Amino acid sequence: MRKVFCLIFLAALAAGAAAADISASAPQGITLTVYDTGLALARDLRRVDLPRGEVSVRFAQLPRTIQPETLSFSPPPNVSGIDVREQQVVYDLDSLQSMMRRYESRLLTVTTPAGTESGVLQPMQDTSGAFALRKNDGSVSVIPADKVMAVTFPDAGTQAFLEPALLWRAVVSTEGPQGIRLSYGLSDLSWRAAYELIMEPGGTAGSLSGRAGILNRSGADFSDARVRLVATAGRGGADSAAALRYAYGWRHPSAGAAATFPAPTGSFDLPQPVTLKNNEEKFVTFCSAPSIPVSRFYVYDGVQFDRFQRNRRNDWNYGTEYQTVVDQRLEFENKEQYGLGFGLLPGVFRLYERRGDGSVDLAGENRMDEVPAEGRGSVLLGPARGLRGERERTGYSEVVPSRAYEETFEIRLENDTASEVEIRVVEHLYRWNNYEIVRADAEYTETAPQTIEFRPILKPGGRRAIHYTVRYSW
C-alpha cells in the first residue's frame, strides 16, 4: 500500500507544479547567518492559507544549493495544526543528468556536429552520459556523450522543476492563514572582509574603511535580509598523519578525529538589511574611522637558522645565516572613540600611503586576524619597499673555554626611499640566558628576555652599520 502511495506521489511530482495544490508566499523576514567557509543558515517566513484536510503545499524561491536534510520549520504541528507527512526538495536544472532522469520516456532534441536528432529518451544502464533516442520509425539512435553539443527539453516549464521547490504533503487540522518559518542550511554563500587604510605621508593617523563582500552563488535572491557574518577557525577533520589518541569510549587509539564543522571565532551583524542577488558579490561598508591613530614601523630581524638541528649553545656555526627583508608593521587601537570599538572580522588589510603628488601608493597588504573590541590590531604588511638589511657575524671567541664565549655582529642597513626612517633592529641572544652586551656602538633596549632592540634612524638614501658584541657565560 505504501509503495503504491509513493508511486502516486512521485507521479504527481513528475507532473511538476500541477501536483502542488497550494503555493506558499515568497520569503519574508529573511535572516542569514553566513560563514566564511561558504556555508550559511537561512530562516524565512512564508504565509500560506490552508484548507482543512490533506493538502499539497509548494514553497518556491529556495536556493539551488539548499541542503534538504537541514530543512525544518516552525511552529510545531501541535501549535500550527499542520501534520507534514512527506516533504521533498525538487530541482531538475541542477545538472544534465537530473534533466535526463526527468525526461526518461519523453521527447527531446539533441544537437550534435552532424545535426539535430529528436526522439524519446530511453533509459540506459550506461553511465557515460550517452543518449539513446527512440525515433518514430522504431529505431534507436545512441549518441555518445562527447558528441552532444546541446540538448533541448521541450515544455520544460511544466514537465520539470526548473527552480528549487519544497513540496509538502500534509494533513491540516486548523484551516486558515498561517505563518510558517522555514530554516535550512545552504552552501555557496560566503563572505570576505577587507580593510583599506590611507595614511598621509609621515603621518601618524589614517582613514580606515572596512567592507564585507558577500558572494551569493546559491541560486536564490534574498531581499532585505538581516545578515550575520561569522568567522571560523577553519575546518578540522581526521588527519592520517596526526598522533594516535584514545577517543572517548573507544578501546583502541586512532588518528585524532576533530569536529568537521568550523568553530566560530567571531561574528558581526550588518546594521542594515541587505538584498543579495544570485551570482552577485555585494559589498557593504561595515566600519569607517576617518581619523584613527596608527603606529607604523619597520623591523629588521635578520637572523635565520637552517633546517639542521644543532647545539645552539656552543655550535660555532649556529645563527650565521641571515635574510635581507625589512618588514613593515602597523598597529592601531580598536576603540569606540575612533569610530570602532567592536570586534573586527578577519580579512585583508591594505595600507595606502599618499604621495607628494596627491596619488596614493599601496604600501603593503596582508591578512589581519580578528581584532576584539578595545583590543589592538597588529598587521604584518610584508617587505618595506626600499629598505634592506644584512646581518653578519664578524667575530667569535672563547673567552674562557666552555665557560664564556663572545660573538660579534655587524648589521648593515640601507634606506633607498625618499623619507627618513627608523628601523627597529631586533637581535635575539639565542645561545644562553646568561648574557652581557660588552660592546655596542648604538643604543639598545632589552625588549624581552634574551632580546635587544636597536632603533637607528636612516636618512633618505642613507646607509648605517651597527656593531655589538655579546658575551655568554655558563
Next chain:
Amino acid sequence: MHFRSSIRLAAMCSLVAASAIAEEPVTLAVGPASTLVQEWRTLVLQRGEQEIEVLNLPAETDMSSLQLRLKRRALPVLSWSAGEAPAPDGFSRRGRDARWSRSGSGDSAAGDLQTVRLRVNSPSSGRQDVQLIYLVSNITWSASYQVAVRGEVADDRPVSVDLWSRITLVNSTALAFDRARLYLTGLPPAPPAKKPPGFLMLNRESPLSDLWRPAVPRPEPQYTYEIPEPVRIMPGRSDIKFTVAERLPALPLYRLTSEAVPVSTRRKGWPLELLLVLRNRRASGLGVALPPGPVDIHRGSLWGPLTDRGWLPHTPVDGEMRISLGASEDVQGWRRDLGRQRADVDAWHVDYEIEIQNLRKSPVMIEVEEAPPVVLAWELFSSTESCVRRAGRLIFRQEVPEESRHRIEYRLHVREAAL
C-alpha cells in the same frame, strides 16, 4: 582627454544625470600581484543617500578595494556590487523550453568592462570631482636594457657607454588611458636559476643535499620605480621608454668569482669576467632607481653586433652598475686549496690561494669575490692582502701590473659543527 569618461548618476536606478571628465591625472602603480589605479571622474551628486553607477571598470577589478574620495575627504559608500555575473552552468531558458549546451557561460571574460552600482551618502549637492581607487589584476611589467659600448676596452683609451632602457607593460585588461603616471613596484621575475649539478643519491639530512633541492623562494626587498613622463595605457603589450643616457664614462674591471673559477689544480688559467663599471648619477643622465632586467650588449652602437646578454640587478640612485662583457682570456685566474691544519680539538685552519695572471701590456684592476669553499661558518684568520667581508664573501680589489702574476693567500678558521 581620458579614454573612458562616463559615469552616471541614477536615483533609485533611474538615470538622472551624466558626468563630465575631470582633468586630474590618472595614476597606475603596477605591482607584482595587482595594479593600483587612481582616476578622477565628475559626479553630479545630491545631498544624502542615492544610487549611482560607475561605468567601464575592468572585469579584473578587485571590488573589495574600491574607494571613492572627494577632494578632501572620503565619499561614504554604503554598499556596492558589480551586478549579476553569468551563472557558471550550461543551462538557459528559451521560451517554454530549457536548453543545455556545452558552451555554458562562465565568469566575465578577460578584457571585459563592467558597471558598478553604488549606494553613497553625499555630504553635499552639485558637480563634484571624485577619485576612484581600485586594484586590478592581470597587468605585469618588466624592464630591459640595451647597451652600446663605444670604442675598444683598452687601458690607454677612454671607454663610454650608451644605455637605453625600456619598460614592457603587458595589460591583459580593458584599462586604457591617454595619459597616466606610471609607478612600478615589486620585483619582476629574476633570471632563471642555474640548473643544479646533476643527480646524485645524497643523504637528505646532509647540508650538501640542499644543492639538489629546488630553491625555496625567499622574500626579497621591494623597490618603487617611477616613469618620469606620463604614458599612454592601452590593452595589450606596450613598450615604454624609461631612460636614455649617452656617453657614460665606464671603467673596465676584471672580476674573479668563486662560481666561475672553481678550486682546482688545472694548469690552464680560467678567464676572468670583464665588466664595465658605471655610476647611476644624475649628472650622467640617469639618477633614477633602475629596476632589474636583462641587458643586451652591443659593440659600437645599438646596431652593432650583439656581444653578450647579461642581467642588471636593482640599482639605486648613485649606485654602481656593472655590465658584463663576457670572459676575457687576457686576464686569467686560479683558485687553489693549500691544505689544512688542526688548530684545536674541533677547529681547523684552512689555507687557500688565488692567483691572477695579467697577459695585457697594461695594468688592470681586478676584483675577487671569494666565497670560501666551506660549507659551515668561517672566520678570516689572516690574509696577504686587505679585503672586505660582505654577505659571506671576501672582496679583494687591487691593481695587477702589466704582464705579471699576483698571488693572494688567505687562511680561514673553521670549526666542526657541535651537534
